[in-house]
Amino acid sequence: MPKTLTAHHGLEIWRRALTGSVRGEGPDLTARQMALMLTVYLTPQPHTVRGLAASLNVSKPAITRAIDRLSQLDYVRRKPDEADRRSVLLQRTVRGSVFLRDFGEQIARAAKSLEG
Amino acid sequence: MPKTLTAHHGLEIWRRALTGSVRGEGPDLTARQMALMLTVYLTPQPHTVRGLAASLNVSKPAITRAIDRLSQLDYVRRKPDEADRRSVLLQRTVRGSVFLRDFGEQIARAAKSLEG
């Protein structure tokens, strides 16, 4: 359990993790795409386009496009809502889980290398 | 001083800070632009285009473009290197410092709200 992460410390962790991500070979996602990923994987289901648009304060087409990109990477999948066929629910994928797990470990490593 | 920030915890902090940033009214910087900002402000001077290109593993034109964008926001300034007129050094600005300070506090807040 972290204890009062300071702003400066947070920035330094952010720098290391982000730099690693930029340097790396992984796909480079926009801030919105990344925010969408994190929202889908870390907040309670279900996730719809309109819900995400409201949650991220972004237009619906922007969400559709982000999903296009992420599903083409197989980081997320569309699943029609059987209860309301107008809606589309987002499903997590193994590949997306792996991507986020790796990213999370990168953050943890950055934090750890700052200790002591 | 943080103590063993877990991957999951790190992701959750990342989600909250990034979502806040996406929702907010600030300029949305690309991952590269943000990485450039953090490198300039958090690592030792001086910073040159080629140095940043190597550090971020990115092409020089990409760095030039990122600097164009950031200097137009007055987050960074170009200063000719008097010792080697071919080089350009990057200077920090007040506005950039404020931007990063706010962002750092957003991270700190996200971390704090996870405690306990």
Next chain:
DNA sequence: GGCGATCGTTTCGTTGGCGGATCGAGGCTA
């Protein structure tokens, strides 16, 4: 002084994200 190397920038064509408007599919109510 001449010449190759190195600096950051510019140009070029391409790709991809953007908001706003609009669409067709589907749901809801009477």
Next chain:
DNA sequence: TAGCCTCGATCCGCCAACGAAACGATCGCC
């Protein structure tokens, strides 16, 4: 069943970022 609403997707023109190549300016060296 008719009319209206809401859903996500698509179309449109625009703008920003991309890599590769070429450029002018400047340096280091002989």
